[in-house]
Amino acid sequence: MSDNIEPANILDNFLKANKDDHFNFEDTVEYKVSSGSLQLDYHLAGGFGPGLHRFTGVNEGGKTSESLQVMKNFLTTLDKSRGVYIKAEGRLGPEVKERSGVKFVFSPEEWVDGTCFVFESNVYEAAMTLIRQLITNNDDKIKYCFIIDSVDGLIKKDDLAKGFEESSKVAGGAVIASDFCKKTSTALGKRGHMAIFISQVRADIKIDPYSKAPVRQTTATGGNALLHFANNIMEFEPRFKGDLILKNPTVKTIDSKKNPIIGHQAKVTIKKSAHENTNMTISYPIKYGRSNGTSIWVEKEVVDLLYAWEFMQKKGAWIKPTEDFLDLLKENKFDFPEKIQGDNNLFKTIEENKDLCKFLIDYFKEQIVA
Secondary structure, three states, X not given: OOOOOOHHHHHHHHHHHOHHHXXXXXXXXOOOEOOOOHHHHHHOOOOEOOEEEEEEEOOXXXXXXXXXXXXXXXXXXXXXXEEEEEEOXXXXXXXXXXXXXXXXXXXXXXXXXXXXXXXXXXXXXXXXXXXXXXXXXXXXOOEEEEEEEOHHHOEOHHHHOOOHHHHHHXXXXXXXXXXXXXXXXXXXXXXXXXXXXXXXXXXXXXXXXXXXXXXXXXXXXXXXXXXXXXXXXXXXXXXOHHHEEEOOOOOOOOEOOOEOEEEXXXXXXXXXXXXXXXXXXXXXXXXXXXXXOOOEOHHHHHHHXXXXXXXXEEEOOEEEEOHHXXXXXXXXXXXXXXXXXXXXXXXXXXXXXXXXXXXXXXXXXXHHHO
């Protein structure tokens, strides 16, 4: 009569014998990287974690800008971290690089911790082989952030030689994304790496006779694989005239000298997340003319949050801080007026006092993460 083998022993022997085919013996790496926006971080429970994230949207919607903001925060907040920007068709001109604050390099010798290597290729096999080799040959435990800009620009090597008359037979973004997700996504998230897939959307207006307004429907490129494997799917909305921020917001007329456009409200809809906010649209301000990863107007977000969290009360033209807010500042040795006339003066008070502004940004960040 044979000895009865415990199920736990069978499982243990199986895991050891097949250690190259699973990740059970590896520790899960966890972290949160800020999106750069207090409002967006709040709805993402602190920001973006390891794994695959999908940024979709129309042209000029802010996909590349936000992905580079995440890249900058990834490189500046995580130890032993490096970036790879796969430039399949994305624009990475001098202005974009200056605004991002990311230190881009173009040679292996320059690629050290805290920098982002630009890999200029739209060949799918080359891009994905590079990613797999980096995350599987990683004895130094470097954390990588990859940006693929964009999925639409990638093409399989065999398809490059095909004639234009065979374009319908060329493997599209759906096939390419599915192949990558199956081969790489588990290792990516488990080992603490991050990949941002940028893709375009096609927008259709569906007319419903029972609806008060046309329903805007979008279809993102990249197929269903990215829908299932992505931790977060963010759809960046088009920008309209009503989203513009003027120097004097009380005056609606745009004047290049007297009342110029100084920014706009970026809008992103959370199409998928691990939290109860799917299909929620978040708005956050962008200020023009800034560099080094400061385009997101966090100071303005602070003022918006002061109202949202009821730290400020409006009575006519006057704004009065609550006792709780004044006590909070007093505990941290900050003075603040007992009343302020108008939103512009409130914003000026916050923005010009750099120490106070930094304290409030850090305070809201702590509350968001908690």
